[in-house]
Amino acid sequence: MDIKQAQEQVASHLIDSLGLLTAGTPDNFNTMTIAWGQTGTLWCRPMMTVYVKPTRYTFGFLQENDIFTVSLFPKQYREDLILLGTHSGRNGDKLALTNLTPKPLDRGIGFEQADLTLVCKKLLEQPLDLKAIPESIVNEYYASEGVHSMFVGEIIEAL
Numbered sequence: 063m064d065i066k067q068a069q070e071q072v073a074s075h076l077i078d079s080l081g082l083l084t085a086g087t088p089d090n091f092n093t094m095t096i097a098w099g100q101t102g103t104l105w106c107r108p109m110m111t112v113y114v115k116p117t118r119y120t121f122g123f124l125q126e127n128d129i130f131t132v133s134l135f136p137k138q139y140r141e142d143l144i145l146l147g148t149h150s151g152r153n154g155d156k157l158a159l160t161n162l163t164p165k166p167l168d169r170g171i172g173f174e175q176a177d178l179t180l181v182c183k184k185l186l187e188q189p190l191d192l193k194a195i196p197e198s199i200v201n202e203y204y205a206s207e208g209v210h211s212m213f214v215g216e217i218i219e220a221l
């Protein structure tokens with residue numbers, strides 16, 4: 063698929079829906095549900111940004127691998143996405159509890175049931191700076207929990 067068209071779909075989908083963020087190798091990967099993210103342009107490249115807390119098991123996979131994917135699904139899989147966002151892969155095979163089938167891609171891991179998968183090459187990883195965020199947001203989102211890191215990836219393929 064054309065990358066620009068895919069970006070338009072991701073932008074409208076993530077405003078009121080969910081996606082899966084996946085990183086790792088076919089033998090060792092993890093996935094988690096995301097609601098927060100943006101797509102746009104940086105350094106003259108099509109980019110996807112996601113926000114992940116260090117407590118997520120997926121976080122280590124994002125750190126250790128150059129490629130991550132963002133996958134979007136038809137509405138019928140919403141319950142599966144909620145499950146993948148409320149269970150941790152650290153505690154067992156959460157994908158086995160869903161109707162989703164992982165699919166190794168040339169680069170990265172996608173899913174048989176996905177409508178759209180962005181394959182992203184990680185170019186930036188940075189924890190959000192609490193000193194640069196309004197106090198009201200810090201109090202609302204970070205009073206008791208760790209701060210998100212942003213992962214910015216160049217979209218190298220849209221499937």
Ligand SMILES: Cc1cc2nc3c(=O)[nH]c(=O)nc-3n(C[C@H](O)[C@H](O)[C@H](O)COP(=O)(O)O)c2cc1C
Nearest residue numbers: 094095096097098114115118119120147149150151
């Ligand atoms: C609807 C929904 C949206 C979520 N969005 C995010 C997100 O954008 N960033 C994040 O760090 N966690 C998000 N989460 C939480 C993770 O998906 C959740 O902690 C998940 O269990 C982590 O899985 P893991 O430990 O296997 O990586 C979301 C959860 C749900 C249910």
